[in-house]
Amino acid sequence: MTDQNLADSELRRQIVVLSKSLFDRGYSAGSAGNISVRVEGGFLMTPTNSSLGRLESDQLSELNERGEHVAGPKPSKEVVMHQAMYRARPESAAIVHLHSTYVTAISCLRDEDAIPPLTPYFVMRLGREVPTVPYYKPGSDAILDDIVAAGKRGPAVILANHGSIVAGSTLEEAVNASEELEASAQLAFLLEGRRARPLTESQIDELLT
Numbered sequence: 001m002t003d004q005n006l007a008d009s010e011l012r013r014q015i016v017v018l019s020k021s022l023f024d025r026g027y028s029a030g031s032a033g034n035i036s037v038r039v040e041g042g043f044l045m046t047p048t049n050s051s052l053g054r055l056e057s058d059q060l061s062e063l064n065e066r067g068e069h070v071a072g073p074k075p076s077k078e079v080v081m082h083q084a085m086y087r088a089r090p091e092s093a094a095i096v097h098l099h100s101t102y103v104t105a106i107s108c109l110r111d112e113d114a115i116p117p118l119t120p121y122f123v124m125r126l127g128r129e130v131p132t133v134p135y136y137k138p139g140s141d142a143i144l145d146d147i148v149a150a151g152k153r154g155p156a157v158i159l160a161n162h163g164s165i166v167a168g169s170t171l172e173e174a175v176n177a178s179e180e181l182e183a184s185a186q187l188a189f190l191l192e193g194r195r196a197r198p199l200t201e202s203q204i205d206e207l208l209t
């Protein structure tokens with residue numbers, strides 16, 4: 001079942017539960033990060049300046065199909081970034097933006113190929129590559145074109161000196177992929193400077209077929 005088939009109340013419950021789970025395990029701190037989910041007629045989104053650990057299901061922002069705020073508290077400042085990712089990946093029903101520690105550390109170090117495809121699970125959850133877009137001030141609409149281009153290359157994108165944005169066909173899928181991205185960033189740090197054996201192109205092809 002895709003998230004769009006789930007009742008609005010169930011999607012609200014999932015946003016609260018999965019956001020708290022991410023927060024409790026250290027994937028976001030303070031009020032960093034934001035989440036959106038496609039619903040009938042538009043999107044639900046976490047409010048701006050809200051902590052992922054303390055959301056309430058009846059206090060989520062409601063947006064229409066065009067990404068305009070129609071009800072609930074003021075949405076995250078990253079509406080345009082989320083809308084760009086939905087545009088790049090029309091099959092997506094949920095998007096997670098985090099500042100998880102190792103991904104954010106890598107986002108401050110490299111411009112491309114920041115996290116190599118070293119394991120099958122990386123390829124299965126994140127694809128062949130995780131592109132990086134240049135730095136933009138958080139909330140800047142100018143990020144739109146770069147996110148559309150990067151999102152077409154894969155479901156996960158690194159934001160230079162900021163964090164990550166990950167799309168999924170369900171919220172659970174987007175959360176799982178975000179967690180895999182952070183685990184892969186940790187691996188990349190552990191292996192830095194060592195002769196790690198990357199997966200071959202044919203091994204990657206086999207995983208993606």
Ligand SMILES: O=C(O)[C@@H](O)C(=O)COP(=O)(O)O
Pocket residue numbers: 031032033034046047048049050075076077078097138139
């Ligand atoms: O980094 C930022 O400021 C935003 O990208 C963010 O993570 C939290 O912004 P809001 O969702 O507007 O609270």
Ligand SMILES: [Zn+2]
Pocket residue numbers: 032033097098099138162163
């Ligand atoms: Zn952010």
